[in-house]
Amino acid sequence: MAEHVEDARTRIIDPRPRVKYLQGHVPRAVNLPLSEVYDRETLAIHSEERLPEIFGKVGVDFDSTVALYDSYDGQSAAMLAWLLEYLGHPRVMILSNYIEGWVKHGGQILYRPVPAEPKIFGKKLGRRGRALLNEVLQGGDSKLLDLRSEDEFQGKVSTEPRSGHIPGALSLPWTELIGKELQFLKPQQELRERIGEVGVNLSDRVITYCSNGPRAAIGYVALQQLGFENIQVYDGSFHEWARKPDLPLEQGTIQENPRVRPVAPAASPCVVENLPGMAPAE
Template identity: 40%
Template sequence: MANFVSADWVAERIGQPGYLVIDPRSAMRYLMGHLRGAVSVPFKKLQGPDGKLAEPEQLASAFGNVGLSDDVSPVLYDHQDGRNAAMAVWVLEYLGRDDVHIMDLRYESWKEQGREVLYRPVPTEARPFTVQLTPSLRASLDDVADPGNTILLDTRTTEEFDGNVEMDHRPGHIPGAVNLPHAETAGADGNLLIDEFELRERLGIVGIANNDSVIAYCRSGVRASVAWLAMRQAGYDVRLYDGSYAEWMDSDRPVEL
């Protein structure tokens, strides 16, 4: 499980042996300013040619190529709703890492506090990254098609859930799913992690109890990773369906409005 850490904790470990700061935002955002020593691993590097999550070997290479090895712990940070870092956390834990750290303070707040920001890309050196998959974190199309007692949590907007968008050629949602937009599971006031009490209250409103098993999805898996991370930190039994609604509507499975 990822360990949320303070900005001071991160600042003290920048440049120290055994830690690698990773910026999971877009390459453009990275060049617009990043933490000292941070290397860039945007989500695009974690995608295959078809836009879906890449194979484990490619995922490992994306992190290994920037210097993340078995004896170096990743330290992530993000901006806005934290979806980039949340997805990176899920990928790293799926690959078997149990030493992931994530700064709770958003990048915007780091900068507003006058902390150090640099703009040049950081040179990288490839290092070996060992994969030890954790399949229990990932849900497949078949898992979602036959969930049993597991609750399907759709983290897209209410408009997407109700089918009132033009981007989907088969609008609607996966039958039986409940809806809680991912923004409702993100932190506030400059922090990435939502207050646990608020999270449990919001999940309870849509019918998710503390002991329920949950599969979270959105359209491509990225937004749903925000809910996945928040719920995992709060102790829920939750998996991520990274294929999400894009994969579901491209299959011959039914949709619900």
């Protein structure tokens, strides 16, 4: 991140709420709170026409590299990174440490807001990375990963009219992917082992979901770090599914965990960048 702070071609984005941004941010970082990409009434992300306008207003275009950072637990950065890739942006990265880690390792913090320099950000959609309701209903040979808590998965708690999980889903709480000591994600070897235990192969088509997207986006980024290439986020998630009374739900912990091949390391499109002088999280 330090080298990108001085690079005018890099647009640094702080996705935290405005009040957190003003309490201290990375130099040159503009503020784009995650809430800005959601429709406040429906809780759905804005349209494919509106999203490029939102990113363009904070200076994102296809000629720039986008660097994101976050506080615990990285949901906002992960969600914006996924959206940018869905819109076709080719160079997106997330700081491997939270901003608290940036400070701990001597990174500079500023307090005045950075004015954005608007750009024209088009879109190059290839339908890559996003699953809509009809694709989840079709199922096929995809593996459906539920990134909510175990209690949400089992139906013990819910913020929706109905509780439980989408039939056939595998439970992988997002907290089992989050790192320790200010690290965004766990080391890759730990991620491989946990995802293998769930029953997911590197060659699988995977659809992640949660309540309305951000935790599912953490799953998307984590799987990318392990070399998964066929991953989609169902951003409508449980919020959309549970509000359709004709759609089935399951409760409890019933899920299959077939024997799987080890997940092999590979390069990933959405880069989780390490701080200068720190070893990669392997």
